[in-house]
Amino acid sequence: xxxxxxxxxxxxxxxxxxxxxxxxxxxxxxxxxxxxxxxxxxxxxxxxxxxxxxxxxxxxxxxxxxxxxxxxxxxxxxxxxxxxxxxxxxxxxxxxxxxxxxxxxxxxxxxxxxxxxxxxxxxxxxxxxxxxxxxxxxxxxxxxxxxxxxxxxxxxxxxxxxxxxxxxxxxxxxxxxxxxxxxxxxxxxxxxxxxxxxxxxxxxxxxxxxxxxxxxxxxxxxxxxxxxxxxxxxxxxxxxxxxxxxxxxxxxxxxxxxxxxxxxxxxxxxxxxxxxxxxxxxxxxxxxxxxxxxxxxxxxxxxxxxxxxxxxxxxxxxxxxxxxxxxxxxxxxx
Numbered sequence: 001x002x003x004x005x006x007x008x009x010x011x012x013x014x015x016x017x018x019x020x021x022x023x024x025x026x027x028x029x030x031x032x033x034x035x036x037x038x039x040x041x042x043x044x045x046x047x048x049x050x051x052x053x054x055x056x057x058x059x060x061x062x063x064x065x066x067x068x069x070x071x072x073x074x075x076x077x078x079x080x081x082x083x084x085x086x087x088x089x090x091x092x093x094x095x096x097x098x099x100x101x102x103x104x105x106x107x108x109x110x111x112x113x114x115x116x117x118x119x120x121x122x123x124x125x126x127x128x129x130x131x132x133x134x135x136x137x138x139x140x141x142x143x144x145x146x147x148x149x150x151x152x153x154x155x156x157x158x159x160x161x162x163x164x165x166x167x168x169x170x171x172x173x174x175x176x177x178x179x180x181x182x183x184x185x186x187x188x189x190x191x192x193x194x195x196x197x198x199x200x201x202x203x204x205x206x207x208x209x210x211x212x213x214x215x216x217x218x219x220x221x222x223x224x225x226x227x228x229x230x231x232x233x234x235x236x237x238x239x240x241x242x243x244x245x246x247x248x249x250x251x252x253x254x255x256x257x258x259x260x261x262x263x264x265x266x267x268x269x270x271x272x273x274x275x276x277x278x279x280x281x282x283x284x285x286x287x288x289x290x291x292x293x294x295x296x297x298x299x300x301x302x303x304x305x306x307x308x309x310x311x312x313x314x315x316x317x318x319x320x321x322x323x324x325x326x327x328x329x330x331x332x333x334x
Contacts, residue, residue: 023322025321025322026318026319026322029318029321029322031314031318032314032315032317032318032319032321032322033318034314035310035311035312035313035314035315035318036311036314036315036318038307038311039308039311039312039315042114042118042304042307042308042311043118045111045114046111046112046114046115046118047115048111049061049108049111049112049114049115052107052108052111053105053108053111053112056093057093057094057095057096057105057107057108058094059094059104059105059108060108061104061105061108061109061111061112061113061277061278062104062276062277062278063104063105064102064103064104065079065080065099065103065104066079066080066102066103067103068103070087070090070094070095079095079099079103080099080101080102080103084101085290085293085294086098086099086100086101086103086290086294086297087099088294088296089296095107097110097296097300098294098296098297100283100286100287100297101286101290106283106296106297106300107300109278109283110278110280110283110300110301110304112278113273113278113279113280113282113283113301113304114280114304114308116190116273116277116278116279117260117263117264117267117273117279117280117281117305117308118260118308119190119194120190120193120194120197120259120260120263120272120273120279121197121256121257121259121260121263122256122259123190123191123194123198124193124194124195124197124198124201124255124259124262124263125198125252125255125256125259126198127194127195127197127198127199128197128198128199128201128202128204128205128255128259129205129248129251129252129255131198131199131202131206132201132202132203132204132205132206132209133205133206133209133241133244133248135150135154135202135206135209135210136205136206136207136208136209136210136212136213137209137210137213137236137240137241137244138150139151139154139206139210139213140209140210140211140212140213140214140216140217141213141217141232141235141236141240142232143217147210150206150210151210154202154203154206154207154210155203157200157202157203158203158207162200162201162204162262163262163265165200166196166197166200166262166265166266166271167266167269167271169196169199169200170192170193170196170266170271170272171271173187173192173196174187174192174270174271174274177189177192178192178195187274188274188277190273190277193263193266193267193271193272193273194259194263196266197259197262197263197266198259200262201255201258201259201262204255204258205251205255208247208251209244209247212243212244212247213240213244216239216240216243216244217240221239222235222239222240225238225239246323249319249323250316250319250320250323252316253312253313253315253316253319254312254313254316256312256316257309257312257313257316260305260308260309260312261305261309263279263281264279264280264281264284264305265281266281267279267280267281267282267285268281268282268284268285269285270282270285280301280302280304280305281301281305283297283300283301284298284301284302284305287301
């Protein structure tokens with residue numbers, strides 16, 4: 001058990017000291033700190049997309065300029081030539097990284113696409129953490145028929161490759177969306193791919209939580225709480241969840257990285273973020289046809305995706321080493 005987990009069963013001062021120790025370990029891990037800074041820079045640039053679009057590029061992510069020109073005099077060029085080849089990087093505020101085949105600013109779409117990909121990733125990771133915690137804690141604490149039913153559902157979802165399962169669900173729901181009573185999610189909403197990704201990742205977090213709750217349930221302080229007449233919900237809230245904090249902290253960045261990658265894959269295949277809304281995945285998909293004539297159409301969003309995911313994974317690995325120095329926690333991926 002990690003020192004953070006041990007601290008959670010003691011008094012508040014020991015818990016605070018345990019978390020401070022974890023933070024100091026992360027701060028001493030220079031690669032993890034560097035990765036965290038890179039990720040924060042990516043997030044800051046994406047959040048600043050409206051400012052760049054309105055004050056510097058003077059164009060929106062979906063504004064088309066098929067007949068527009070850039071430059072002046074003999075240096076004037078069409079944004080999209082008559083042969084369909086878009087202009088390359090200009091390195092100016094207008095069309096800094098060039099245009100796509102529809103005359104839309106690639107850099108503006110890159111920033112807005114990052115906002116969409118990050119939003120889907122964060123929402124999906126939050127859905128996974130919440131639902132997986134509920135399922136894992138219920139299955140591990142109550143056992144019996146509750147564990148039997150939930151474990152079989154997790155095994156059923158685990159049996160399918162996560163990408164194929166997400167594609168199957170996304171294809172079914174992309175057109176009609178979701179309508180459950182007062183809750184309605186349209187097919188073009190960012191909540192739809194976030195919900196799909198959040199659900200398909202549940203077994204990858206719920207199973208480790210379930211196994212850890214099995215162990216926590218047999219501790220002496222849990223037996224003491226039962227003998228004192230404490231109800232199950234109170235025990236789960238006061239004793240079980242604090243001991244899962246380190247597990248959730250370690251898994252959250254890895255779930256986030258996997259969610260962003262899966263969103264890119266779904267959008268690349270047309271069942272994630274729907275056009276004309278940009279995301280890194282559908283920008284890569286649209287640029288594949290021009291890879292020989294305008295390789296930046298693929299390389300730019302691919303580089304942004306790689307930088308984001310690698311930085312999250314690097315920071316998450318440093319966080320895992322700090323919170324779980326004995327390597328007892330492991331994320332299983334398919």
